Amino acid sequence: MKNTNGKPPVRQKAIHGGKGAPSNCKNHNAEPGKKSGIQRMAQIYGAAIAMGALVFASCSYGLDDFFSRRYTTEERITSISASTQLATPSATKTASTVTFAALSDLHFGGTLDRGKGRVEEQFLAWLTEQKEAGTAPAFVLSLGDSADHGFGSEYEDYVAFTDKIDQILNDGNDAYTVYTVVGNHDLYNSGWGKWKEMVYPHISFYHFTTGTAQNNNQLSWYFLDSGSGSLGTNQYYALKDMMEADPLPKIISLHYPVYGDPAHLGGYFALQNYYETTMLLSLFSTERVRLVLDGHAHHYYHQDFGSYDEYNLPSVTASGQWALFTVDATDGSILKFQMIYAER
Amino acid sequence: MNGRWLFLGMIIFSLNGIVHIHAQTPALPEGTPIKEQTQDAPDPYTDFSLPDSESSTDNAKIQSTGKNDEISDSSSVILTAIMRKIKAKGQSFFKDYPTTHTFNTTFGLNTSGTGFEPYRSQFQQCYDFDSRQMSAFCGVQLAKSCFDFTCNSEFWLLQWSRLRMGPGLRYHLNVFDTIAVSNDFFAGLYLDWRPALWFGFSANTQYFFRGRTIQAIKNAVPFLVNHSIAFGMQFTAYLPYQFSLYLQFNSYEQFRYNVLCAPSLIVGVRYQSPFHVILSAEFAARYIDIFTLSGRFDNSELRFTMGYRL
Numbered sequence A: 001m002k003n004t005n006g007k008p009p010v011r012q013k014a015i016h017g018g019k020g021a022p023s024n025c026k027n028h029n030a031e032p033g034k035k036s037g038i039q040r041m042a043q044i045y046g047a048a049i050a051m052g053a054l055v056f057a058s059c060s061y062g063l064d065d066f067f068s069r070r071y072t073t074e075e076r077i078t079s080i081s082a083s084t085q086l087a088t089p090s091a092t093k094t095a096s097t098v099t100f101a102a103l104s105d106l107h108f109g110g111t112l113d114r115g116k117g118r119v120e121e122q123f124l125a126w127l128t129e130q131k132e133a134g135t136a137p138a139f140v141l142s143l144g145d146s147a148d149h150g151f152g153s154e155y156e157d158y159v160a161f162t163d164k165i166d167q168i169l170n171d172g173n174d175a176y177t178v179y180t181v182v183g184n185h186d187l188y189n190s191g192w193g194k195w196k197e198m199v200y201p202h203i204s205f206y207h208f209t210t211g212t213a214q215n216n217n218q219l220s221w222y223f224l225d226s227g228s229g230s231l232g233t234n235q236y237y238a239l240k241d242m243m244e245a246d247p248l249p250k251i252i253s254l255h256y257p258v259y260g261d262p263a264h265l266g267g268y269f270a271l272q273n274y275y276e277t278t279m280l281l282s283l284f285s286t287e288r289v290r291l292v293l294d295g296h297a298h299h300y301y302h303q304d305f306g307s308y309d310e311y312n313l314p315s316v317t318a319s320g321q322w323a324l325f326t327v328d329a330t331d332g333s334i335l336k337f338q339m340i341y342a343e344r
Numbered sequence B: 001m002n003g004r005w006l007f008l009g010m011i012i013f014s015l016n017g018i019v020h021i022h023a024q025t026p027a028l029p030e031g032t033p034i035k036e037q038t039q040d041a042p043d044p045y046t047d048f049s050l051p052d053s054e055s056s057t058d059n060a061k062i063q064s065t066g067k068n069d070e071i072s073d074s075s076s077v078i079l080t081a082i083m084r085k086i087k088a089k090g091q092s093f094f095k096d097y098p099t100t101h102t103f104n105t106t107f108g109l110n111t112s113g114t115g116f117e118p119y120r121s122q123f124q125q126c127y128d129f130d131s132r133q134m135s136a137f138c139g140v141q142l143a144k145s146c147f148d149f150t151c152n153s154e155f156w157l158l159q160w161s162r163l164r165m166g167p168g169l170r171y172h173l174n175v176f177d178t179i180a181v182s183n184d185f186f187a188g189l190y191l192d193w194r195p196a197l198w199f200g201f202s203a204n205t206q207y208f209f210r211g212r213t214i215q216a217i218k219n220a221v222p223f224l225v226n227h228s229i230a231f232g233m234q235f236t237a238y239l240p241y242q243f244s245l246y247l248q249f250n251s252y253e254q255f256r257y258n259v260l261c262a263p264s265l266i267v268g269v270r271y272q273s274p275f276h277v278i279l280s281a282e283f284a285a286r287y288i289d290i291f292t293l294s295g296r297f298d299n300s301e302l303r304f305t306m307g308y309r310l
Helices: A037-057 A120-133 A152-169 A185-190 A192-198 A232-244 A274-286 B002-024 B034-038 B053-063 B074-087
Strands: A010-016 A097-103 A139-142 A178-180 A206-210 A219-223 A250-253 A289-294 A301-304 A309-312 A321-328 A334-342 B100-110 B121-130 B134-143 B146-155 B163-176 B180-196 B199-214 B224-238 B243-250 B264-272 B277-288 B296-309
Touching: A097 A334, A120 A152, A120 A334, A139 A152, A152 A178, A152 A192, A185 A192, A219 A232, A232 A274, A274 A289, A274 B163, A274 B180, A274 B199, A289 A321, B163 B199
Parallel strands: A097 A139, A139 A178, A219 A250, A250 A289, A289 A309
Antiparallel strands: A010 A334, A097 A321, A206 A219, A301 A309, A321 A334, B100 B121, B100 B296, B121 B134, B134 B146, B146 B163, B163 B180, B180 B199, B199 B224, B224 B243, B243 B264, B264 B277, B277 B296
8 A cells, every 4th residue: 555546555754853853844844723711611511511421421440449440559559670671672772763653542342443444453454564665663652541541451452453564574483562551441340450461561661772782772771551540659769769770862652642632621631749740851861861652631732841852642442542752762852753644 | 230239328327317317306395495505616517506597497307206205325425416417508608707806836747758849747837817798818838848828818808698608819838948039919709608517618710820039040031931720629517516518629828839730639637725725636648640630749848737716
């Protein structure tokens, strides 16, 4: 399938080039337009009503766990040590740039596509096309909420999907090429047990480096567990210690936006604790973080924090969109960013 | 099946209790004016006697059904008093509503040892003002690495006999060590409903604007903003002997503000002594992201307050 055909399965749209990109790419910045006060208030109060309705209508999400969900963050992250470091993806060892795809909020088992049809097949077709063209991403980041209710059958569908991605990208060497973070929906109905059993890498806090020290092209990639709406102090301080000991440029993936769109639904779909977000935003600035990727809000938003950018990606199932990034392997700056649209 | 029996048992017990109260309640001596017993009741929410003629009428109705016996045991007195309280209507906002000034000193302790707050204990000094037309609050919190200042006022523009409503404004300043400074502004609608002498309900909903300056990113983002909402509700039961019990469900606390929705569930008890001294203790359980059922318990706090009301 070619993107230039009459009816391509997907179309690519340059949003902007990020830091280090040619200045003409920056002109295509897709920042959301300013909203009027009435729109903002309507959104905020709409969110409150929707959340109230959600509470009373969400029995399938485990209403009995309203005040306390099984498997807290502290129970999920039993150890943060060298064992949470994964192997370097082989495709990145000698590269001067790293290209990767990012998708979020697949919600297998849910109805987010609203009858328009899911887009996994379009994603796989696009990936195959990129592979054939020699422009395939080295790996894929999945930013949480892979399952809608945390049921085993939903994880089976998700793992079947990631297996197909592996087959396309791993050149037959059995390597895993999809790195998944845990989302709040993944934890419903005690879904952590299934997640841990079925989803690679079977832990919710982990990291790896791309490139090699010899080639001077190393980046550190951190995957955080924000599935409970907070990192928790144990994870935060462990992350802080690791980052302070790690001089490499860093790329962070987590499910909840650290900041997110400040006017989107009252800021509800972001980490909520004032001290936690303030400390994280400070930490990312001082510890050479270059890019923060997250989902959860089902809403695109980009925020430039000076030394790093936060991208809040929309749900691939709801919007039919995923992202393609190319970053400089020596300093982590964003060279290219595209949103890919699947037609359905 | 067990539930049915339990329900039936509760009904029988309740009926028995009511009959017992009526049987044991002493009636007024013949010819005693009812007003004589109720006219000295300046603060109906802390004073256990009945404040106005409507309540006195209810009082008379209860008492007239009893016998002219002496009070035989103290439990009857308490139950009788509770019945009076239940039957009595709440304080009228039109009639003799007291103006109060209260100075409070609070000590708080994080009892769970968790949470992102950089402190485990804090000290608060606050001033409360309440009148028929307006209520106001002003206070500071001192804690390790943090300073908080909050002030708010409610203007009761709409008033009915047992209900008042009006707009309110709130401001909160947080200085978080050398890391960040946050200015929070609120504007919203407040409601205060006191349908019965023993029960009160208050609620508010507010637009919440946060402007935060984080030192590490201030060159790129001098003023990091949030647009959110805040809400709060409180149920209060006014108990005998100047005690009151309250239950709050708030998206914020006086010195703690998060974007929607990391609520605090607070239960507290308050006692006002006859010497204008107020003592209270409250327990706050704080949650993160409660509505999308992440249901994460963040931390808990125990607070003790001593106040003086003028």
